[in-house]
Amino acid sequence: MSNHNDFEKTSPWGLFLQQLIVPALAVVTALVLGAIIMWATGNDPLVAYRGLLDGAFLKKRALSETLVATTPYIFLGLAVAFGFKCGLFNIGAEGQFYIGQLAAVWVGYNVHGLPAILHLTLALGAAIVAGAIWSGIPGYLRAKLGSHEVINTIMMNYIAIYLADYLVGLSGPMRDPASSAPQTPAVDASAQLPRLSELPALMASPVTRFTAALLVAVFAFIVVRWWWQQRGNSLRGWRNPWVVGLISAGGLGLITYVFLSSLNRIGGPFTDRADRLHLGFFLAILVAVLVWWILEKTTLGFEVRTVGASPEAAEYAGISIVRNFVLAMAISGGLAGLAGGVEVLGLERNVKSFFSAGYGFDSIAVALLANNNPLGIIPAGFLFGALRNGADLMELRAGVSKQIILVVQALVLMFIAAPVIIRKLYRIRAIREEGVQLTRGWG
Amino acid sequence: MDFALIIALMPGVLASALRFATPIAIGAYSGVLCERAAVINIAIEGMMLVAAMVGDLVMLYTGNIWLGVIGGMLASGLLAILHGVLCINFKTDQIISGTVINIFAIGITGFAYRRFLATPTLTRPIPSTLQPIHIPFLAQIPILGDVLFQNRPIVYIMLILTFVLQYVLFKTPWGLRTRAVGEHPLAADTLGIDVYKVRHINVFLGGLVAGLGGVWFSLEQVGHFDMLMTNGKGFIGLAAMIFGKWTPVGSFIAALIFGLPEAIQITMNFYFPHVPYQFLSMIPYVLTMIVLAGVVGQAIPPAADGQPYDKQ
Numbered sequence: 001m002s003n004h005n006d007f008e009k010t011s012p013w014g015l016f017l018q019q020l021i022v023p024a025l026a027v028v029t030a031l032v033l034g035a036i037i038m039w040a041t042g043n044d045p046l047v048a049y050r051g052l053l054d055g056a057f058l059k060k061r062a063l064s065e066t067l068v069a070t071t072p073y074i075f076l077g078l079a080v081a082f083g084f085k086c087g088l089f090n091i092g093a094e095g096q097f098y099i100g101q102l103a104a105v106w107v108g109y110n111v112h113g114l115p116a117i118l119h120l121t122l123a124l125g126a127a128i129v130a131g132a133i134w135s136g137i138p139g140y141l142r143a144k145l146g147s148h149e150v151i152n153t154i155m156m157n158y159i160a161i162y163l164a165d166y167l168v169g170l171s172g173p174m175r176d177p178a179s180s181a182p183q184t185p186a187v188d189a190s191a192q193l194p195r196l197s198e199l200p201a202l203m204a205s206p207v208t209r210f211t212a213a214l215l216v217a218v219f220a221f222i223v224v225r226w227w228w229q230q231r232g233n234s235l236r237g238w239r240n241p242w243v244v245g246l247i248s249a250g251g252l253g254l255i256t257y258v259f260l261s262s263l264n265r266i267g268g269p270f271t272d273r274a275d276r277l278h279l280g281f282f283l284a285i286l287v288a289v290l291v292w293w294i295l296e297k298t299t300l301g302f303e304v305r306t307v308g309a310s311p312e313a314a315e316y317a318g319i320s321i322v323r324n325f326v327l328a329m330a331i332s333g334g335l336a337g338l339a340g341g342v343e344v345l346g347l348e349r350n351v352k353s354f355f356s357a358g359y360g361f362d363s364i365a366v367a368l369l370a371n372n373n374p375l376g377i378i379p380a381g382f383l384f385g386a387l388r389n390g391a392d393l394m395e396l397r398a399g400v401s402k403q404i405i406l407v408v409q410a411l412v413l414m415f416i417a418a419p420v421i422i423r424k425l426y427r428i429r430a431i432r433e434e435g436v437q438l439t440r441g442w443g
Numbered sequence: 444m445d446f447a448l449i450i451a452l453m454p455g456v457l458a459s460a461l462r463f464a465t466p467i468a469i470g471a472y473s474g475v476l477c478e479r480a481a482v483i484n485i486a487i488e489g490m491m492l493v494a495a496m497v498g499d500l501v502m503l504y505t506g507n508i509w510l511g512v513i514g515g516m517l518a519s520g521l522l523a524i525l526h527g528v529l530c531i532n533f534k535t536d537q538i539i540s541g542t543v544i545n546i547f548a549i550g551i552t553g554f555a556y557r558r559f560l561a562t563p564t565l566t567r568p569i570p571s572t573l574q575p576i577h578i579p580f581l582a583q584i585p586i587l588g589d590v591l592f593q594n595r596p597i598v599y600i601m602l603i604l605t606f607v608l609q610y611v612l613f614k615t616p617w618g619l620r621t622r623a624v625g626e627h628p629l630a631a632d633t634l635g636i637d638v639y640k641v642r643h644i645n646v647f648l649g650g651l652v653a654g655l656g657g658v659w660f661s662l663e664q665v666g667h668f669d670m671l672m673t674n675g676k677g678f679i680g681l682a683a684m685i686f687g688k689w690t691p692v693g694s695f696i697a698a699l700i701f702g703l704p705e706a707i708q709i710t711m712n713f714y715f716p717h718v719p720y721q722f723l724s725m726i727p728y729v730l731t732m733i734v735l736a737g738v739v740g741q742a743i744p745p746a747a748d749g750q751p752y753d754k755q
Contacts, residue, residue, distance in 0.1 A: 041558055147735040150485060150538060151685075154678045155728040162728075166721035292534055361546045368539065401557035406550025418535040423718040440540040 023369055025422050026415035027383065034408040038400050041358045048398035055393025056386035064270050064277040068347060070385030072097070074284035075339030075375040076363030077370065078291050079332045083149075085295060086328035089439045092138065092153025093336040095160030096131040100340025102164060103130035105351045106174065108187025108344070117211070119190040124341045131337015135161065139329025143322040148202040149329065150439070158362065168353055182353035193346035194279040196270045200263045209260045215265030217253030224248040230297075285378060287338070292374035304328050336363075358406070362388075365413040384409065405409025421442040451511040454589040456706050461590060462664075464695075464702030465601045466491065466673070469656030469681020471687060471694035476649035478689060479612060480642045481528050486522065487540035487653045488677025489548030494519040494657025496552040499560060499567075499668035499724045506568050511662050512597075516654030522548070523650020534751035544605055551740055560668055572668040573597065597659045601695075604652070608691040621645055625745035628752040638752050653677070675728070682731045686738050689745060700734070701727055726731040 056066050076093045081092035083090035089335040090096075104127040111119060138152035167174040171184050176185040194202055203209050225245030263271075270277045295301035307314040315321055339359075344351060366384050370376030387409065391402035415422050422428070470487045477484040498515030504509050522544050529540040542694040576599070578592040623631040624641045632638050656677070661668045679701050686700075687693025708723040 037554075041554075091542070141732070141736050145736045147732070148685075151678055151682050151735060154675060155682075155732050158675050158728045159725050162721040162725045166719050169721070172719075299706055358549070363541070363551065364542055365546065401554050403550045403553030403557065407547055407554060408550075409548035410543050410550055413539070413546065414529070417539040417543060418529050418533040420533050439536055 003343075004143050019371070021428060022419045022422050023371075023380075023416060025428075026369075026412050026419075027428055029415055029422065029425065030408045030411035033411050034404055036358045037407060038398075038404060041400075043398055043400040045398075048394050048400050051394035051397030052387070052390035054390070054397075056390030059393065061272075061275055062389065064275050066382070066389045068276050068278070068385075069389040070382045071278075071281045071284050071346075072339045072343050072359055073363060073366050073381035073384045073388075074288055074377055075335055075342065076359055077366035077381050078288060078374055079335035079339070080363050080367035081370065081372040081374060081377060082291060082295070082304075082335060083328060083332040084367060084439075085301075085308045085386060086304045086324055087311065088139070088142065088325060088328055088332070089150050090135060090138075090329065090332045091150055091360065091364065092135055092333070093339075093363050094358075095153070095157035096134045096333040096336035097340040097343075097359055098160045099134045100127035100131040100337030101126045101344045101351050102167060102174070102340075103337065104191075104341035104344045105184050105187055108191035109185045109350075111191075112188060114190060116190040116192075117215075119188065119413045120345065121426060123187070123191045123345055124193075127337045127341025127344075128334040129337070130342065132334035135333025135336065136326060136330040139326045139333075143325035143331070164351075165353075168351055174351075176350070184351045186350040187345060191345055192349060193279050193283075193342060194275060195346065197273055197277075199260070200271070203260045203263060206261075209257055210321055212260060213253040213257035216256040216308075217249040220252040221245045221249035223372045231415070276347060278342075280342035280346040283342060284381075287335070288374050288378050291335070295374065300327070350392075354373045362406075362409055365409050365416075368413055368416050452710055454586045456710055457586075457590045457626075457701075458593070459706035459709060460699060460703040461594065462598060462702070463705040464698040465598050465660045465663075466656040466676045467680045467683050467701050468601050468605070468695050468698035469597075469652060469659065470677045471684040471698055472604060472691055473653035473656065474650040474681050474684035475608065475612070475687075475689055475691055475694060476621075476645050476652060478684070478748050479621050479745055480627045480645035481745055481750060481752070482527065482642055482646050483537040483541070483629065483749045484523075484526060484646065484653075485538055485678070485681060486526055486544035486548075486647060486675055487680055488657075488675065489541075489545035490519040490522050490650055490653040491657035491660070491673045491677045492548045492552050492655035492671070493522060495554055495672055496560070496659040497670045498658035499661040500555065502571065502662060503560070503563055503565050503567055506575055508568065508571070508662055512573075512655070512658045515658035515662070516651045519654025519657055522651040523646050523653070524643075526650070527646040530751065531639055531642050531646070534753075537749055537751075540704055549671065552668070556668060556670055567667065571662075573663045595663050597655060597663045600655065605691050605695045614690065622745070625747055630749050630752070632752075639754065642752075656680070679727060679731050682735050685744075686734055688743075697734075701731060705729055 031049070037050065038045040038048055055062060057063055076097065078097070079093050080090055104123045107123040107126045108119075111122065114122065134156055135153065138149045138156060141147045141152055142149045166172050168184055170177065172182070174184045176183055176187070193200075203212065222245075225241045228241040228244045293301075295305065303314070303319045303324050304327070306319055307321055307328075308318065311321050314324070362384055366377060366380045369383070370380040387405050391405045394400065395402040395407075470491065473487050473490070474484055494515035496515075498511040500511075501514030502511030505511070514728035526540055526544055529535040529543070530537045573596045575593055575595050581592040582588045584592070612621065620631065620636050620641050623634075623636060624638050624645075628638045631641075657673065660672045660676075665672065680694075680698070683694050683697035683701055686697035687695070704723075704726040708720075708726060711718065711723055712720050
């Protein structure tokens with residue numbers, strides 16, 4: 001394209017900002033159109049948006065609740081984006097999210113006597129596996145038989161909804177007999193993903209603090225050593241990746257230990273007793289980085305992206321399409337299942353009778369808003385979390401039903417998918433080739 | 444359940460199979476119209492949902508059911524125009540465009556439901572559903588009469604539409620043009636066919652048809668709008684379209700196959716209350732996946748399906 005020269009002239013920051021223009025204008029334009037719809041149906045958009053803003057950021061604990069709502073959006077956005085990278089459209093994130101919740105809660109209340117770290121890992125692992133199976137079936141059907149994943153993942157959504165309704169509903173096998181409401185028993189304390197407010201109590205014993213610090217240290221060692229190697233530092237002596245890794249690990253471990261020991265005395269935001277922000281949010285950010293790493297730095301990611309860009313070319317290069325279709329769908333579903341596991345173990349602690357949480361469709365918009373960039377999904381998820389969290393107060397203040405937020409989200413998605421509208425409206429030049437096809441037809 | 448009981452239940456089950464096949468078949472026809480002109484439309488579900496809502500809204504404010512039917516179809520047609528502009532002119536990814544409309548539909552119907560329909564100030568006409576029409580004489584035929592000639596209007600319209608569309612697509616110049624645009628747009632363009640115009644008209648017609656399927660839910664089956672009442676039938680319609688190899692008659696037969704388990708399920712619920720209804724409710728969705736997996740190899744979509752066309 002003729003725009004290639006522009007790429008070279010623009011500084012990295014300039015390019016970064018240019019890429020932000022369309023998403024930013026898409027969001028603004030969608031909010032304006034939402035306001036027009038509210039005004040036309042006899043509501044006051046200014047009061048509504050003021051409520052949205054207060055509910056999302058300003059009122060007490062609003063920011064914390066926004067981060068709570070952001071958490072599943074990050075996981076689910078990653079799930080959808082991973083599929084897109086392989087040219088697959090996973091519309092079934094919602095169903096995989098439910099199945100992940102069910103698997104996590106089942107392990108959470110049925111398995112007893114494990115240490116917390118094992119129990120938690122097992123429950124989250126179950127959520128990942130369950131989600132992966134749920135999406136792996138459409139992935140396999142697509143790869144082996146060619147039946148389109150769009151229809152199959154949607155069918156799996158409905159099957160998941162009915163399955164969940166049966167398991168948790170009136171006389172379902174997972175229903176808590178002690179409760180009058182249709183819900184599962186609560187998970188054991190050892191399977192709970194801690195909230196920040198619960199950390200001081202959990203970290204009271206030095207042994208726990210030491211274990212946590214050790215985990216952080218091991219993790220830091222792996223990451224830093226890898227990063228140092230990537231930079232091509234194979235120097236001898238103390239700048240050897242192993243040494244640098246060990247030093248960072250020791251340092252971070254020590255900081256973690258000291259920080260956890262002084263938690264009781266620091267206090268601060270996000271830690272009062274009613275605050276619901278849980279470690280899942282931080283896990284989501286870690287996983288976003290991990291997904292970015294897998295896609296950009298590993299053979300697996302390269303193969304997935306190659307199949308996504310051109311299956312014919314991939315096949316010619318000896319990359320198995322079947323394997324990558326199934327794998328990409330399974331990873332996508334695993335991420336969605338993990339979203340469900342984190343939601344249950346960190347936030348709800350049991351599964352209540354099912355109703356559509358509506359995360360599945362939103363997460364498609366999150367992935368596209370971030371242009372399927374795993375790191376971009378963090379701010380995109382934050383935006384959607386803020387909209388979702390603010391919607392309640394908006395409804396309360398302005399009397400406008402919160403489904404209007406879905407309309408705004410659909411409009412955002414439309415402007416992202418058809419950037420030519422935004423460009424014509426605001427007269428902006430294109431910086432990259434547009435109209436890229438992400439999905440394929442039935443054939 | 445003994446044999447005699449099955450025989451006795453047959454006409455009722457078949458009649459309700461036809462009834463439940465109606466929105467699926469109409470959804471499939473909408474898909475056939477769009478995809479024969481090479482525009483993939485996964486927004487049928489959303490168009491149906493909007494049509495169901497607008498249909499109820501118009502009926503509520505005018506007191507006339509048939510005005511509701513027309514209003515619902517026009518609303519769906521409006522969404523189809525949007526889909527057409529996005530896919531044909533702006534060359535947006537067609538499945539993403541469909542997803543946009545589906546999300547928009549869930550939002551706007553939920554919004555309008557809470558604003559206007561949940562606690563209406565007006566009252567709906569009585570009855571608030573389209574009433575069955577008994578065709579004189581034919582309705583008296585045993586079994587066949589029960590199944591075919593005592594139905595509500597949209598079922599009849601669906602049956603007529605099956606043959607009309609089959610004829611139009613395969614026996615008229617318009618159908619030939621549509622198929623040309625769907626198979627080889629460049630060749631069609633060379634012959635002087637306005638590719639964009641043919642695609643736009645087909646997508647719009649597909650939208651009107653989807654709207655008819657939508658008002659079936661609110662104005663023929665239930666009598667008012669409920670949130671998310673289309674329950675995936677638009678997507679099952681798409682599967683019926685694929686199973687029916689992009690022909691109206693084939694789609695109709697496929698829709699009957701998908702409608703049957705739902706009909707049996709209602710009867711089963713009644714006679715076997717101890718089987719959890721959720722498993723019976725899953726059957727249409729599971730069946731859709733199985734059928735789709737079985738036929739895709741042989742079902743070949745229009746050659747240019749899903750591909751935007753650059754005018755020469």
